[in-house]
Amino acid sequence: MDHRIIDEQLDILRDKILLMGGATEAAVQRSMRSLVTRDNELASQVLEEEKAIDQMELEIDRLSVDILALQHPAARDLRFVISVAKITPILERIADHAGSIAEAALIINIEPLVKNYVDFPIMAQTAAEMLRSALDAFTNEDAQLSRQIIERDKEIDASYNRVFKQLLEMMVENPSATTGAAHLLFVAKHLERIGDYVKDICELNVYLREAAFIKHSSLN
């Protein structure tokens, strides 16, 4: 059979999750740009667009359940629907973190400029790159790339530890910068969490390709 009824629905599902992935990636990048360039308008825009991402999540949830209920997917089709259904809420949470970064930007941007960002742009860039690669790996069902991305989470963790230390030192040296630095600490934590979520997506990419559960691999 050249064309199956399920193919059409799986195509729609694929389009929807890629769209949501793109929107999430944009939210992360914009939220960081709003912080680095002190652009309040951009921060507000990120917050507004969060609703659209939530809406996408809802649509993907519904479609996934419909396909499971009516088409009874098996094998790769089944793994695809399961992966999409599990990646969707992860994207939504990443978008939430982007929203929180944007909210932090709105506060930090009022405070005096904290000059010494150092690792921040690197950390933000790593997170954004990882997210984009993870979505590419999902599209291409590339398990090898996914495993490489999982390794990159260590880079973010290392950056986070450096940023944490720098910001603490800053608070001690310059008490007037404490409010700004404290908010930046939250931003660093959001980026670190995004790294963890990207890792979760990559684990699902491996499941999609190989039907292997690599999460909590010590338990298997």
Next chain:
Amino acid sequence: MNQKISISNLNFYYGKAQALYDITLEVPERQVVAFIGPSGCGKSTFLRTLNRMNDTIPIARADGEILIDGENIYAPGTDVVALRRKVGMVFQKSNPFPKSIFENVAYGIRINGIHDGKNDLSERVEKALRDAALWDEVKDRLNSSAFGLSGGQQQRLCIARALAVEPEVILMDEPASALDPIAAQKIEELIVELKKNYTIVIVTHNMQQASRVSDKTAFFMLGKLVEYGATIKMFQNPDQRLTEDYITGRFG
């Protein structure tokens, strides 16, 4: 786990036409094995080699080996009647005899002479009907004609008839395909229940049925065994592309 049936290098021919090619497969004891594959793939032919039902076709011929409990069922001198008592069969279309419900089940017991008296016969009939999950529905009309039963009940009656002679293996060829979903579900539940005591091999076109009831699944195509493995793996991550394409409905 004990292997109840071991098939090695089985080839099967209808005259000059080869229907099965070099099949090697083992059926574990007290498990359900499902045979799936497109029409004409040889799955029913293969099923029927397991109790030599194909012997009734004059031009049919098998070579290779089928061991049941270690005995080669194609060895010369095999008692085919005893084999079919040990390896019972249920067909797609229920085929009760034009007799009462009781006599349908009692028939095999009588001709095989495996009862000790009237009470024993009644007990055996009741047990078979209970095992086939039919007793409660027919206990008050055992002497009525079997044709008065619904399609699903008739099929369970045929299962009771097969169980009555105390087989060890039950072969089922599309046992639920002619039934409505509720009756089919009852048959599926029955299969899962029966595997506590019997080894079951089922041929089905209904992939979800295979995935629901079986422990292992064998996929056949053009007379060849393409893949055989745990059902849970076959339906999630089969090794062969052909299997994947078949179970996801890309052909067949």
